[in-house]
Amino acid sequence: MIQVLDLKFKEYITAEQIQARVREIAEELNTKYSGKNPLFLGILNGSFMFIADIFKNVNIPCEVSFLKINSYQDTSSTEKIKELIGLNQSIEGRHVIILEDIVDTGRTLDYILRTVLAQKPASVEVATLLYKPSATIIPVPIHYVGFEIENQFVLGYGLDYNGYGRNSNSILIKVDE
Ligand SMILES: O=P(O)(O)OC[C@H]1O[C@H](OP(=O)(O)OP(=O)(O)O)[C@H](O)[C@@H]1O
Numbered sequence: 001m002i003q004v005l006d007l008k009f010k011e012y013i014t015a016e017q018i019q020a021r022v023r024e025i026a027e028e029l030n031t032k033y034s035g036k037n038p039l040f041l042g043i044l045n046g047s048f049m050f051i052a053d054i055f056k057n058v059n060i061p062c063e064v065s066f067l068k069i070n071s072y073q074d075t076s077s078t079e080k081i082k083e084l085i086g087l088n089q090s091i092e093g094r095h096v097i098i099l100e101d102i103v104d105t106g107r108t109l110d111y112i113l114r115t116v117l118a119q120k121p122a123s124v125e126v127a128t129l130l131y132k133p134s135a136t137i138i139p140v141p142i143h144y145v146g147f148e149i150e151n152q153f154v155l156g157y158g159l160d161y162n163g164y165g166r167n168s169n170s171i172l173i174k175v176d177e
Pocket residue numbers: 043044045046047069070071072077100101102103104105106107108109159160
């Protein structure tokens with residue numbers, strides 16, 4: 001059992017499983033985006049490890065940029081999306097690949113997609129490491145999913161509980177007491 005602040009967690013997806021799946025997704029992207037000079041749009045903070053690992057395994061010409069969005073407090077969505085750092089480069093006419101750590105209610109991704117599509121990119125796809133289908137409130141298109149997971153709070157590999165737990169290299173799941 002692993003204690004983070006007042007909650008208990010156990011290992012759920014190992015570091016090896018994550019790395020293997022990340023390599024598979026990066027391979028698909030290498031094939032699909034060859035010759036398209038894609039722009040990876042990483043959503044901070046939670047996705048920083050996923051962004052880095054995808055980017056290290058992509059071997060075609062490409063760029064990366066970031067949005068910083070926040071909505072979670074404790075273990076649930078506040079339903080208020082805060083954009084803390086916005087887009088700082090034009091994405092008009094670009095092939096954009098959004099990189100998220102997790103799609104839970106879908107609110108954050110819905111907000112991001114509206115923001116991105118308003119700027120007239122050539123195409124937009126979404127890759128998320130984790131997807132909780134049974135938690136989704138706003139349906140959003142997702143093209144690459146690392147792992148579909150149950151509707152329970154998780155952390156590690158960038159994901160946090162009130163700022164802590166991001167530095168686990170595996171994904172941990174909350175244990176009910
Ligand atoms: O589908 P949703 O219910 O909207 O949840 C998904 C979002 O929640 C988390 O961000 P958070 O607000 O915790 O910010 P952080 O990435 O900085 O930790 C996560 O990184 C996603 O962006």
